[in-house]
Amino acid sequence: MPPRELPLAGQELKVDPQQVRRTILDILYRSGSSHLGPSMSIVEILIAIYASVDCEKIRASDPDRDRVIISKGHGAAAVYAVLYHYGLLTAEELATYCQNNSRLAGHVSHATPGVEHSTGALGHGLSVAVGCALGLRANGSSAKVHCLVGDGEMQEGSIWEAVMLAGHCRLNNLIVYVDDNRISSIGWTKDSVEVNPLEDKLQAFQFDVTRVDGHDLSALSQAITACGHNGRPFAIICDTIKGRGIPFAEHNNLWHYRSLNAQDYAQALKALEGS
Numbered sequence: 001m002p003p004r005e006l007p008l009a010g011q012e013l014k015v016d017p018q019q020v021r022r023t024i025l026d027i028l029y030r031s032g033s034s035h036l037g038p039s040m041s042i043v044e045i046l047i048a049i050y051a052s053v054d055c056e057k058i059r060a061s062d063p064d065r066d067r068v069i070i071s072k073g074h075g076a077a078a079v080y081a082v083l084y085h086y087g088l089l090t091a092e093e094l095a096t097y098c099q100n101n102s103r104l105a106g107h108v109s110h111a112t113p114g115v116e117h118s119t120g121a122l123g124h125g126l127s128v129a130v131g132c133a134l135g136l137r138a139n140g141s142s143a144k145v146h147c148l149v150g151d152g153e154m155q156e157g158s159i160w161e162a163v164m165l166a167g168h169c170r171l172n173n174l175i176v177y178v179d180d181n182r183i184s185s186i187g188w189t190k191d192s193v194e195v196n197p198l199e200d201k202l203q204a205f206q207f208d209v210t211r212v213d214g215h216d217l218s219a220l221s222q223a224i225t226a227c228g229h230n231g232r233p234f235a236i237i238c239d240t241i242k243g244r245g246i247p248f249a250e251h252n253n254l255w256h257y258r259s260l261n262a263q264d265y266a267q268a269l270k271a272l273e274g275s
Contacts, residue, residue, distance in 0.1 A: 015051070015085045017043050017217070018272055021245050023081040023094070025272070029265040031098035033106055037255035039078035041181045041214070041240040042148065046075075046082040048220035049146045049177070055086050058114055066143045067116050067132045071125020072150040072179060073107040074256075080104055080112065088114040123156030125149065126176065130162045133174040133233075144228070148177045152184030154195040160205075167206030172228040176207075176235045179214065181242040185256045202235045214238025247271055 020043050028036055049068055057065035070079050080097060083089045089112070096102035103111045107120030116132075119125045129147035136143050153159060166174055178198060182189055189195060199209045208230050212219040220236070227234035242256075243249030246268045260268065 015047055015082070017047060017215070018245070018275065020047065020078070020081050020085055021272055022269065023084060024077045025246075025260070025265060025268050027081065027094060027097040028077055029260045030095065032259050033077070033098040034255075034257050034259050035074050035077055035106065036246065036258070036260065037183070037243040037249050037253065038072065038075050038150070038179075038181075039081075040244045040246060040249065041242045042072065042075050042078050042179050043082070043244070044215045044217050044220060045148060045177050045179060045238055045240070046078055047085075048217055048224060049148070050082055050086050051217075051221065052224045053144075053146070055088060059088060063139075064141050064143050067129070067136075067145045068114075069117050069119070069125045069129040069132065069145065069147040070108045070115070071119050071122070071129070072148055072153060073119030073122075073125070075148075075150075075179075076104070076106055076108045079108050079115070083112075083114045122150070122153040123158040126159050126162040129174060129176075130166050130169075130171065133166070133171040134169065137171070137173060142173075144173045144175060145171075146175050146177065148179065150184075151178055151180045151182060151195055151198075152189050152192075154178065154198065155184075155189070155193045163202065163205045163207070166233045170206065170231055171233045172231050174233040175224065175227050176202075176233065178235065178237045179240055180211075180237050181240040183242045183251065183253045183256075185253065187253055198235075198237050202237075206232055207235045208232050209235045209237065211237040211239065214240035215244060245272055245275060 053066040133145040249255035
């Protein structure tokens with residue numbers, strides 16, 4: 001089954017979760033690559049983040065732009081799909097995802113327009129985000145730093161070093177989003193190292209914390225609007241479903257690794273069209 005043609009800008013291009021999920025399916029199937037599950041769980045989080053920033057400043061690499069750091073680097077298909085739907089990537093470039101000589105690798109890369117930092121070795125992105133927040137504050141900028149991490153990634157020691165410093169420095173220009181889908185690449189996070197209750201742990205490090213439905217755009221938007229008012233860094237713990245929207249992939253860590261065949265692709269598209 002051939003993949004759908006990606007619509008060009010101005011051709012019914014929407015920043016709608018289901019439209020974004022269709023785009024993710026298209027590029028994953030076209031490239032024969034993996035990470036379907038972790039890409040689907042972060043769609044609404046990414047849409048909410050980019051809705052809250054000035055995309056034109058990102059396009060222009062304005063020094064006063066908000067920074068978006070994707071520490072969960074293996075969610076690249078979702079990141080590139082959202083950048084495309086916000087007009088920060090062209091359809092022509094998006095179609096090269098995970099192809100030879102493409103800038104769009106399977107983990108996010110700063111070679112890609114709109115991507116601030118290359119990630120994939122888990123646990124590093126939040127440290128970079130803390131450094132960005134400190135630098136922006138030192139320069140008198142009102143810009144914010146948005147950093148998306150995975151719940152399995154919260155098991156990394158470097159994450160907690162960054163959390164400790166962010167709280168100590170009262171970085172109220174930092175927002176950390178935790179994709180709490182409760183499944184890592186090998187199984188349930190609680191079966192390796194339990195990270196919950198995250199609220200208590202982050203609050204102990206001087207963060208303001210809220211927990212929301214990570215697939216509810218309104219709840220995410222309200223949480224982002226509320227951040228930073230108490231002079232402390234902010235964490236939004238997002239309850240999500242790994243593989244969201246694709247019934248055979250939901251709650252199934254095998255779709256961290258598997259690639260779509262023609263039957264899978266057709267079945268997934270049908271599920272999205274019927275939802």
